[in-house]
Amino acid sequence: MTALYPQILKSNVQWSPLTLWRWWREGLLGWLPLTIRRKLAGSQRQLIIEPDTNGLALFRQERDEREEVTRQPWESLSRETLRKLVRTERPTAIVLRMLANRALTRVVTLPIAAAGNLRQVLGYDMDRLTPFSAQQLYYDTLILERQPEQRRIRVELSALPRAEVDATLEALAGLGVTPDIVDVGGGRKGINLLPVEKRPRRGVWPRRLRNSLVVVSLSLMLAAALLPLWQQRTLVIRLQKQVDILQRDSSQVLDLREQLEKAVESSRFLLQKKQSRPPVIDLLRELTVLLPDNTWLERLQINGDALQLIGQSSSASALVGLIDESKLLGGVAFTSPVTNDRRTGKERFVLSAQVVLEP
Missing domain, CATH: 3.30.420 (Nucleotidyltransferase; domain 5)
Incomplete structure (x- = not known):
């Protein structure tokens, strides 16, 4: 661009404030038309x-x-x-x-x-x-x-x-x-x-005035060149902040959505579990109706679909037929032999059944 650049690029050139000033000034002036350069240079x-x-x-x-x-x-x-x-x-x-x-x-x-x-x-x-x-x-x-x-x-x-x-x-x-x-x-x-x-x-003051005008002009040119870049940088920073806020908000929305889906899934699971078997209160009511007065339960255990009854009765053998009539229970059977309890004079039994949905 100017004759100064080859000198600057040489490795044996010694830098000085004057050399830097001339290099910077000539570099910026080189972008201007010749007529304007001559006016600025004086x-x-x-x-x-x-x-x-x-x-x-x-x-x-x-x-x-x-x-x-x-x-x-x-x-x-x-x-x-x-x-x-x-x-x-x-x-x-x-x-x-x-x-x-x-x-x-x-x-x-x-x-x-x-x-x-x-x-x-x-x-x-x-x-x-x-x-x-x-x-x-x-x-x-x-x-x-x-x-x-x-x-x-x-x-x-x-x-x-x-x-x-x-x-x-x-x-x-x-x-x-x-x-x-x-x-x-x-x-x-x-x-x-x-x-x-x-x-x-x-001519010191005219030269100083001219140099000052050159410095001001070149500074304005530099500012005019850098101002759009600075504005773009400011805009990018502002937009990036907005993007970060939106990303945080979207992340929170995704977390809430995931929690909601988990809650819905849990509710659906509980609903399916509830619908897959009758409520315990219904089973207790059913057993209360089916079992005769001479029979009582020592233990009632519900494990999933499996029901176990442990108790005593005056006629344990009749219990299988009675319970089997229930619409909530099926597969009734003794899981161990019936024994006599000498203390109470009753028959001790252990029954198992399968809980089924009411049709």
């Missing part, structure tokens, strides 16, 4: 001043487009003319671009620990790398390659004799122009040989 116009022995050549550079503005000899230059041109162009930066044949360029390899303070590290070693001391040069550094395995970095050193640059800066100051950047023709982008203390601080 103008990136540079006014490039290239001096030579004859005079000054001024170029307008905006992004990758470079256009000559004017070319004037030294003797025809005036303070008012140059300042008027600068006001007309309204550049974000004024660049003094020196001739490449006056520059010193070296590529050196340093420990990776030096990456955080390259200017100071190379300043100590300047007299070995160049014929000049650090005080005699304007210089800057640029990391070309990181080698994490060897814990080393390759750095390009660019330098210009301070005397030549100061002479040109003084001439431009006389014309009312103070450059923001000093670099070399044909050099790499991002180089600024001008020390930080010599760089003018201008």
